[in-house]
Amino acid sequence: MAATSGLRFEPIGPEIRDALEEYLNEFRAVDTHGPFDLAEENGFAGVAGYIEFCRLAAGETPPVPGLVRTDALALLRDGRVLGEIRIRHRLTPDLEIDGGHLGYRVRPSERNRGYATAMLREGLARLRALGLERALLTVDGSNAPSLRVVEKCGGVGRDEVPEGSGPLNRRFWIATAPLEGKRGEQGPPGSFQEP
Numbered sequence: 001m002a003a004t005s006g007l008r009f010e011p012i013g014p015e016i017r018d019a020l021e022e023y024l025n026e027f028r029a030v031d032t033h034g035p036f037d038l039a040e041e042n043g044f045a046g047v048a049g050y051i052e053f054c055r056l057a058a059g060e061t062p063p064v065p066g067l068v069r070t071d072a073l074a075l076l077r078d079g080r081v082l083g084e085i086r087i088r089h090r091l092t093p094d095l096e097i098d099g100g101h102l103g104y105r106v107r108p109s110e111r112n113r114g115y116a117t118a119m120l121r122e123g124l125a126r127l128r129a130l131g132l133e134r135a136l137l138t139v140d141g142s143n144a145p146s147l148r149v150v151e152k153c154g155g156v157g158r159d160e161v162p163e164g165s166g167p168l169n170r171r172f173w174i175a176t177a178p179l180e181g182k183r184g185e186q187g188p189p190g191s192f193q194e195p
């Protein structure tokens, strides 16, 4: 587990452009998929496109129909981007199946050091500040590291739902604040309504 001192969160924006570019290049070097996929599929190319896509997503007019208002934060240490988290202000029927309120990603060279856990905790606190008492998380059932991250943050499994042709998605609720006796509390049976 990495020490959390020296970590800071910054909105994905032009202020951290160079650090973002270096981060995105690591994904391009090791994987065909990356944080930029959705932006590039929709014509927002390169680091500048990625920043613009995130800026629009955080506003009232999403860059892609069906996206909800989303804050994109980068986690940095010593000027280096370690990972990022998406904070979605509300759910849609599609997000209830895949996406949930929070999505996170850590650069391949920095995994297993506690950074996703730190980001999920930050995302939960920010949802709390938006007035939500609990967050929905969806995780591909074969994604063992992410399932562990959700477990470490108090996620309580609700159910499993099919998503495309891959493994089932597992869905969890997590209380957005560590309230005594409420952390991980489940919602009403069968309900995935907004908290």
Ligand SMILES: CC(C)(COP(=O)(O)OP(=O)(O)OC[C@H]1O[C@@H](n2cnc3c(N)ncnc32)[C@H](O)[C@@H]1OP(=O)(O)O)[C@@H](O)C(=O)NCCC(=O)NCCS
Pocket: 001, 103, 104, 105, 106, 107, 110, 111, 112, 113, 114, 115, 116, 117, 118, 138, 139, 140, 143, 144, 145, 146, 148, 149
């Ligand atoms: C999932 C992901 C965000 C985890 O990031 P991370 O910074 O490595 O996560 P953390 O270090 O906070 O925690 C990882 C935990 O999983 C555990 N873990 C790692 N690989 C594992 C495996 N194959 N099986 C079981 N547990 C595993 C680690 O030991 C650690 O648990 P611990 O603290 O109890 O030791 C990262 O792998 C990633 O970016 N993956 C691609 C994008 C993604 O899948 N995002 C999540 C979408 S829901």
